Amino acid sequence: MSIRKKLLMGCSIAFLIGAGQAISADLPPPPEPEPDDSCLYLRVDGGYSFHDKPDITKSVGYAPWGGSTSATNEDLDDTYFIEGGVGCNVWHNFRVDAILGYRGGADMQEAFGGLDGEISTFYGFLNVYYDVFTWGRLTPYVGGGVGFANHHIDDISLPATVSEGETTEFAWNLQGGVEVAVTQNLSLDVGYRYTDWGDAESGSDPDTLNVENIESHDVRVGLRWTFQNW
Secondary structure, three states: OOHHHHHHHHHHHHHHHHHHHHHHHHOOOOOOOOOOOOOEEEEEEEEEEEEOOOEEEEEEOOOOOOEEEEOOOOEEOOEEEEEEEEEEEEEOOEEEEEEEEEEEEEEEEOOOOOOEEEEEEEEEEEEEEEEOOOEOOEEEEEEEEEEEEEEEEEEEEEOOOEOOEEEEEEEEEEEEEEEEEOOOOEEEEEEEEEEEOOOEEOOOOOEEEEEEOOEEEEEEEEEEEEOOOO
16 A cells, blocks of 8 residues: 555544534533332331221120120221331332231220220231322322231120130221322322221130221321332
């Protein structure tokens, strides 16, 4: 190759490199890659349960006088609850989480003073939610779940012949609320939940206390922390 051709080629390459640098300097910077959708989140909640009126019966277990007596104007006091869990934003506006919780002792009473005891509950739910839309920092949602409720009847003073007992029941809930974005990772969750807790039963030594149709309206406030790139 002649010297002239080599010089021409070198000048052409230098020109192309210089032109490319000039053009690239005028172009906007490339867009930053979008972060991956976040899946994993942790939650912690607390609140208060307002009970509907349950059905309570006192069963006498020994013959020949065996039978059952319904409580009169029975009542189950309202109580607090605390819970925590882990969840995932699985697809678009759908997410799921699994929670475990504890409801404090709720006093059982009746009109004529023949009933005095407490029910506390350890529970777990698998919940599914749909985030309806997002407006600014607010995201309303609806959801529901199924799980278990492990009831403990204790601190029984009346009827005196009833002993403490434990029952595990199927439980389910329907709920709705709103998420308030505090930061990119942290959200405040304020919600309402209707829960059917099933039934509870004491021990049978010698008599039995049955509490049926335990239902509550739960007001819940909690925090959710979402991990990025999970």
